[in-house]
Amino acid sequence: MKKKVCIVGLLLVLMVSFAFASGSSETADKTSGSSKPLSVMIWDSNQEPGIRAIIDDFTAKTGISAEIQVVNWDNYWTLLSAGAQGGSLPDVFWMHSNESQRYMSNKMLLDVTDRIKKSSAIDLKNYPADIIGLYTDGGKNYALPKDIDTIALWYNKTLFDEAGVAYPDETWTWDDVYTAAKKITKPDGSVYGYVNVNTNNQAGWYNLIYDNNGYVISEDKKTSGMDLPQTIEAMKFMEKLINEDLMPPQHVMSESGDDVLFQSGKVAMTTQGSWMLAAFRDNAYTMANCDVAMLPKNAKTKRRSSIYNGLGWAIAANTKRADDSWKLVEYFCSKEGQLKQAQLGVTMSAYTDTSDAWKNSVPQFNLQAYLNMQDDMVIRPYSKNTVKWENAVLESMLKVWTKEITMEAGCKEAAALMNAILAEE
Amino acid sequence: MMKKVRTSSGMMHLVLILFSIAMIVPFLWMFLTSFKTITEATQIDPFVFFPEKWNIDAYVNVSKNMNFLVLYKNTILMIALRIVCAVVTASMAGYAFGRLKFRGSEIAFSLVLFQMMIPSQIFIIPQYQMISKMHMTNTIFALVFPGLVSAFGTFLMRQAYKILPKELEEAARLDGLSIGKTFIQIMAPLTKSCVVALSVFTAVFAYKDLMWPMIVNTGKDSLVLASALAKMQGQYSSHFPELMAASLIACIPMIVLYFVFQKQFIQGIATSGGKL
Amino acid sequence: MGKRSLHNATTRESFMWGWILILPTVLGLLVLNIYPMLMTVYQSFCKTGDFGRGNVFIGIKNFQKLYLDSSVGQAVINTLKYTLFQVPFSVVIALVLAVMLNRNIRGRSTYRTIFFLPMVVAPAAIAMVWRWLYNSRFGLINNLFNSDINWISNPKLAVYSIAVIGIWSDIGYNMILFLAGLQEVPKDFYEAADLDGASGIQVFRHITVPMISPTLFFVIVTRMIAAMQVFDLIYMIMEKSNPALAKTQSLVYLFYQSSFVERDLGYGSTIVVLLLAIILLLTVIQMIAQKKWVHYN
Numbered sequence: 001m002k003k004k005v006c007i008v009g010l011l012l013v014l015m016v017s018f019a020f021a022s023g024s025s026e027t028a029d030k031t032s033g034s035s036k037p038l039s040v041m042i043w044d045s046n047q048e049p050g051i052r053a054i055i056d057d058f059t060a061k062t063g064i065s066a067e068i069q070v071v072n073w074d075n076y077w078t079l080l081s082a083g084a085q086g087g088s089l090p091d092v093f094w095m096h097s098n099e100s101q102r103y104m105s106n107k108m109l110l111d112v113t114d115r116i117k118k119s120s121a122i123d124l125k126n127y128p129a130d131i132i133g134l135y136t137d138g139g140k141n142y143a144l145p146k147d148i149d150t151i152a153l154w155y156n157k158t159l160f161d162e163a164g165v166a167y168p169d170e171t172w173t174w175d176d177v178y179t180a181a182k183k184i185t186k187p188d189g190s191v192y193g194y195v196n197v198n199t200n201n202q203a204g205w206y207n208l209i210y211d212n213n214g215y216v217i218s219e220d221k222k223t224s225g226m227d228l229p230q231t232i233e234a235m236k237f238m239e240k241l242i243n244e245d246l247m248p249p250q251h252v253m254s255e256s257g258d259d260v261l262f263q264s265g266k267v268a269m270t271t272q273g274s275w276m277l278a279a280f281r282d283n284a285y286t287m288a289n290c291d292v293a294m295l296p297k298n299a300k301t302k303r304r305s306s307i308y309n310g311l312g313w314a315i316a317a318n319t320k321r322a323d324d325s326w327k328l329v330e331y332f333c334s335k336e337g338q339l340k341q342a343q344l345g346v347t348m349s350a351y352t353d354t355s356d357a358w359k360n361s362v363p364q365f366n367l368q369a370y371l372n373m374q375d376d377m378v379i380r381p382y383s384k385n386t387v388k389w390e391n392a393v394l395e396s397m398l399k400v401w402t403k404e405i406t407m408e409a410g411c412k413e414a415a416a417l418m419n420a421i422l423a424e425e
Numbered sequence: 426m427m428k429k430v431r432t433s434s435g436m437m438h439l440v441l442i443l444f445s446i447a448m449i450v451p452f453l454w455m456f457l458t459s460f461k462t463i464t465e466a467t468q469i470d471p472f473v474f475f476p477e478k479w480n481i482d483a484y485v486n487v488s489k490n491m492n493f494l495v496l497y498k499n500t501i502l503m504i505a506l507r508i509v510c511a512v513v514t515a516s517m518a519g520y521a522f523g524r525l526k527f528r529g530s531e532i533a534f535s536l537v538l539f540q541m542m543i544p545s546q547i548f549i550i551p552q553y554q555m556i557s558k559m560h561m562t563n564t565i566f567a568l569v570f571p572g573l574v575s576a577f578g579t580f581l582m583r584q585a586y587k588i589l590p591k592e593l594e595e596a597a598r599l600d601g602l603s604i605g606k607t608f609i610q611i612m613a614p615l616t617k618s619c620v621v622a623l624s625v626f627t628a629v630f631a632y633k634d635l636m637w638p639m640i641v642n643t644g645k646d647s648l649v650l651a652s653a654l655a656k657m658q659g660q661y662s663s664h665f666p667e668l669m670a671a672s673l674i675a676c677i678p679m680i681v682l683y684f685v686f687q688k689q690f691i692q693g694i695a696t697s698g699g700k701l
Numbered sequence: 702m703g704k705r706s707l708h709n710a711t712t713r714e715s716f717m718w719g720w721i722l723i724l725p726t727v728l729g730l731l732v733l734n735i736y737p738m739l740m741t742v743y744q745s746f747c748k749t750g751d752f753g754r755g756n757v758f759i760g761i762k763n764f765q766k767l768y769l770d771s772s773v774g775q776a777v778i779n780t781l782k783y784t785l786f787q788v789p790f791s792v793v794i795a796l797v798l799a800v801m802l803n804r805n806i807r808g809r810s811t812y813r814t815i816f817f818l819p820m821v822v823a824p825a826a827i828a829m830v831w832r833w834l835y836n837s838r839f840g841l842i843n844n845l846f847n848s849d850i851n852w853i854s855n856p857k858l859a860v861y862s863i864a865v866i867g868i869w870s871d872i873g874y875n876m877i878l879f880l881a882g883l884q885e886v887p888k889d890f891y892e893a894a895d896l897d898g899a900s901g902i903q904v905f906r907h908i909t910v911p912m913i914s915p916t917l918f919f920v921i922v923t924r925m926i927a928a929m930q931v932f933d934l935i936y937m938i939m940e941k942s943n944p945a946l947a948k949t950q951s952l953v954y955l956f957y958q959s960s961f962v963e964r965d966l967g968y969g970s971t972i973v974v975l976l977l978a979i980i981l982l983l984t985v986i987q988m989i990a991q992k993k994w995v996h997y998n
Binding site (some may be wrong): 431436437438440441444445446448449450451452454455458467470471472513514515517518520521522525526527528529530533536537538539540541542543544545547548550551552555570571573574576577579580581584585588603604605608618619621622626630631632633644652653655658663665668669672675676679680684685696 | 712714715716718719720721722723725726727728729730731733734735736737740741742794795798801802806812814815816817818819820821822823824825826827829831833834836838839840844859869872873874877878880881882884885915916918919923926929930932953956957960961972974976977980981984996997
């Protein structure tokens with residue numbers, strides 16, 4: 001009995017001490033702003049401290065305060081759509097190309113076209129046209145570009161050294177990748193040259209397709225490009241890697257994940273988006289052994305494209321504080337705000353030429369590679385029901401990755417499924 | 426005769442110990458991972474079992490960045506209120522369904538069973554809109570809302586009441602007690618262990634529930650432990666040591682509550698032969 | 702004459718009290734749960750528009766699509782496999798453990814707390830640990846036993862591996878309920894059996910099980926319903942890229958993909974209606990069977 005009281009007591013003490021050790025950062029939120037804080041909703045807690053810092057600067061300038069709410073990705077869209085249905089969206093929130101068309105066509109986002117025209121801080125020329133396009137509907141703007149991300153090739157210097165292969169550089173083509181992978185892959189399966197699980201499309205095999213002048217979805221978003229001869233030809237490269245076992249088997253890639261395999265030194269090369277910088281920076285192994293280079297180019301077309309995407313800052317159409325919300329969004333996307341964002345090293349900013357600070361945030365890595373990929377960027381394939389056809393395509397690709405069907409058959413099947421879904425839009 | 430008892434007791438302990446190990450492994454993993462570095466936590470080959478150095482950075486950061494006081498308060502209030510609602514409504518309904526015969530009880534009870542068969546994700550959006558219309562988002566009420574009544578609890582208590590001997594009611598009747606008084610004074614006290622079981626389940630379910638609290642209470646001051654933990658999972662990578670540290674800190678209230686309630690189990694209300 | 706009026710008075714009293722006592726619960730269920738369910742059924746007959754607007758009534762087209770959708774049929778099989786494996790094991794193991802822990806043995810309260818732990822371990826931690834245990838190349842199980850089994854990526858095996866996690870998490874729940882039920886068994890039954898020289902197994906079969914059959918019934922029915930709704934485990938442990946996913950995904954998983962990820966609420970609702978029908982059928986069978994083996998006082 002006494003023992004139990006002691007244990008309970010100890011646990012209670014621990015609990016209370018953790019509770020009281022908690023940040024006084026909470027009290028800082030009750031800022032000097034006389035008005036109620038604006039509600040800002042995001043899904044990535046990694047970016048919260050950075051955005052908090054930018055908001056604090058904004059508040060110091062304008063006296064308008066804002067409160068950040070983080071809802072994890074899985075639940076973010078459920079909450080947003082429930083709010084849209086029930087009429088209570090946050091004032092300011094992130095928008096993504098997967099869902100932007102749906103929100104715009106249903107008039108859930110505030111039309112900011114006129115505000116942009118009147119604004120001195122925002123000039124659309126300073127942002128990539130494609131990103132602006134993601135958040136434009138019927139000629140009107142509904143969100144401002146927040147950031148962009150590109151794709152590059154990460155490689156493991158140690159594994160390259162062991163196999164006596166020269167590091168990737170800007171002369172590399174995809175054929176060089178194949179040659180290197182062949183040399184580095186060990187027959188006992190302890191090391192593989194390359195890794196790209198089927199679901200890694202935006203940062204993976206999509207890039208191959210566009211390099212070969214194929215496409216995933218047509219410009220008018222009505223047809224699939226998966227069965228084009230150029231696309232199939234490009235994808236046959238992946239088929240070669242799969243069939244010659246230069247990548248881990250699908251189940252290994254799926255169970256452990258591309259990035260984890262890379263961080264554990266099991267694979268020598270992987271293509272990853274610029275958003276992975278934080279993870280690779282925080283991992284001692286990758287910091288010591290790895291670096292990044294531009295994506296290889298296509299030997300035939302000489303094209304070196306990178307899929308890119310960008311989030312947008314949107315305002316709820318029915319917000320009660322449109323002017324204040326606009327001021328905040330304007331600040332986020334102004335040159336000043338964008339520079340600050342890049343400095344915090346989380347993501348490349350959308351405003352042209354503000355990303356140097358991001359590049360310099362981790363000098364050990366050749367992040368210039370990501371910036372260079374901006375020369376030939378292709379917006380991430382999207383439409384009104386992106387997720388639906390994307391899932392269908394990935395399922396077909398899964399069969400190819402597990403060697404059940406050929407790449408040609410897989411691409412044709414994917415195209416058929418995709419066209420059926422696009423027809424319903 | 427004595428020998429038989431000893432061997433079977435030895436066997437029993439072996440079984441219990443084996444299962445205990447199986448139960449504890451994840452806990453152990455959480456504990457060890459919370460002291461590792463990120464690199465150690467993500468390494469898959471070789472898997473890092475013990476951290477090289479026992480660093481407490483994760484705990485320090487997590488305590489600084491998460492306002493555990495508010496989280497504990499919200500979570501415990503939510504759990505306590507949900508327990509009260511569940512126990513009260515389920516005991517009442519459980520007694521009625523279990524001991525009384527009245528018109529419409531079969532249909533009403535099938536409604537109860539029916540609710541349990543529906544996947545709970547269906548309720549989220551309609552309930553959210555109800556709360557939203559009442560302007561009660563970011564409140565404790567919102568957290569308790571789906572648990573105002575409990576179909577599971579009703580079913581459980583119905584079984585509990587069904588087990589009790591018929592003679593009790595007859596005796597109460599002879600004593601001139603109304604049905605209501607019979608319920609409160611005689612029958613309910615005898616279901617103590619099931620009430621405790623229901624409380625434990627309600628508590629655990631409420632504590633683990635993520636989708637609902639995440640959606641209905643997004644403001645910093647109205648979060649619960651589960652939402653705060655989910656937030657820590659970044660979109661592309663999570664800081665595993667911190668996540669584990671936070672999860673451990675978060676389960677402390679549950680373990681404390683269980684310890685306290687556990688005594689009720691041990692004392693139990695086993696009806697001994699004579700009382701019947 | 703007196704007897705009849707007494708009977709009527711009793712019936713009336715029962716009616717009044719009955720409804721008063723069940724009213725809060727029934728009202729709550731109607732508003733919170735039944736109304737959303739009706740909305741869902743309605744949606745299954747519609748092509749749903751965005752944000753709840755523009756629902757177009759299309760009759761049984763969704764159901765026709767469901768009938769032709771091979772992944773749904775497979776999901777039904779997967780869910781049944783999961784349920785029929787998970788429930789019996791989790792019930793039997795928990796029952797045996799509960800019987801052991803019902804006696805006054807050493808360390809009883811410690812054991813009880815240990816078995817409770819899986820119930821409070823964060824889902825993120827559960828996912829992490831089991832993914833590591835089951836990892837085919839680098840995981841503990843394969844490395845410990847030098848095996849090369851694809852626990853969660855072999856289509857034939859994965860659903861059962863997930864079920865093992867389900868068994869592991871449920872043992873605590875079931876055990877608590879069985880302990881509560883065992884408390885109700887009067888001690889003198891056991892004493893009498895002891896005097897008669899009955900062995901442990903005989904006592905178990907002829908006294909314990911019948912006496913706690915109401916609890917047993919409750920546990921089996923509720924666990925079966927919960928197992929049919931399995932979602933979190935599959936969602937957390939298996940990635941979309943997992944080759945075994947098609948042979949493991951449950952009906953709720955498909956529903957979640959449809960309604961919450963692809964935003965096709967009409968079709969998602971149709972899947973829910975199917976699931977409901979199956980669970981209803983299984984439960985009705987159980988309720989009928991209960992008359993054969995469950996002993997109420």
